[in-house]
Amino acid sequence: MLIIQHNLFIWSGSSEKIISKKFGELVLMEYIWSFLEREWVDAADKSILDSQTKFDEVSNKVAKALKNTGGFLNELAGNEPIALPHTLWFGILDLAQNLIQRSSLIATYGLCYYLAIESLNRAPSSFIQFKSIELLLHLYNIDNKVFSMIEIDFDQYTQKLSENNLEDSLEKFRNLLTFVKEKYLEDLKILSNNTGKGKEGKGKNLNQNSYLKKEQISNSNILDVIADEITCPISSEPTDQLCILKCQHMLALSNLKKLKQKICPNCREKIEDNDIRYLPQNSIYKNLYTKFLNLDIFYLQLN
Ligand SMILES: [Zn+2]
Known part of the structure; x- marks a missing residue:
């Protein structure tokens, strides 16, 4: 550990980033x-x-x-x-x-x-x-x-x-x-x-x-901030399986597979298969999922 x-x-501290x-x-x-x-x-x-x-x-x-x-x-x-x-x-x-x-x-x-x-x-x-x-x-x-x-x-x-x-x-x-x-x-x-x-x-x-x-x-x-970190920009939903692209943008694995053109939906940089980093968030997602749901309800009530 x-x-x-x-x-x-x-x-993460190395200059190579x-x-x-x-x-x-x-x-x-x-x-x-x-x-x-x-x-x-x-x-x-x-x-x-x-x-x-x-x-x-x-x-x-x-x-x-x-x-x-x-x-x-x-x-x-x-x-x-x-x-x-x-x-x-x-x-x-x-x-x-x-x-x-x-x-x-x-x-x-x-x-x-x-x-x-x-x-x-x-x-x-x-x-x-x-x-x-x-x-x-x-x-x-x-x-x-x-x-x-x-x-x-x-x-x-x-x-x-x-x-x-x-x-x-x-x-x-x-x-x-x-x-x-x-x-x-x-x-x-x-x-x-x-x-x-x-x-x-x-x-x-x-x-x-x-x-x-x-x-x-x-x-x-706080929940909002956490949810933001694991939210895919395409589906706008928190997800348990994220991918980080070379440009540091991320999206859900499922949406990455669906992309017709292999370019970052955010900055349109070309996606090379070697540069994709998988970021599992299963445990976090699983444990906070119900809280995220309440968050949605909370915002529905506000609107
Ligand atoms: Zn990008």
Whole structure:
């Protein structure tokens, strides 16, 4: 996974411009989605309690081991190797967080936002909850206008927990949310102290209620941007199978096959078969498809 990311960044960063940065990010996002999709299926198979118990067990073990630091290594060696469940899931969310840092594409932010939301909703343990919250706070820190709805998302999540009578989980999640927010603020402080400039302005109100805009902010904007990225200019529909042409324009594979003249419908550059790059977006498309449909309904209502 990391190797794929590394290669893509080198690839897209090279002066030859074999693939554009945007293309690289879209490919990477598709990978991330397809990996997490598998994790979600796995998680759905097991009960929430199962994973949470396992998680508590492991974290207790770590806490115990940390208390008597003297025998720390012995303790670790004596026990079975510590295997936190869902480390891959956690790692992928971390990768997404990393990607946000380097990216300037709103579509990438948006895809990471939905990644975090879906992960939070399916989170089998506080381990994943923690990372999802962190990712959302991170997005908020990058653009607090676009991602001003995260507080509503947290509210909705807690509401969901209380509706399902998961009092324990609810209490745990509230504590976790406070904890992660505080931790994130600390991290920001350290960052801004180190660089001596910049970021403190953006995130400073994070733990005050002043930034909690209670008005219903529609997240259709982000969806719109994502949909745009995977929309074929011929059919004007989001699609799961795109092709990138040499001129960096793209169109749906199915429409490429239908072209009578092999020229780019956008800039009329001749299409050479060797220069077509296939860009699958199956996982992203599959997971966001219903949201795109709602988007259409949303716009129908507007008009
Ligand atoms: Zn073109």
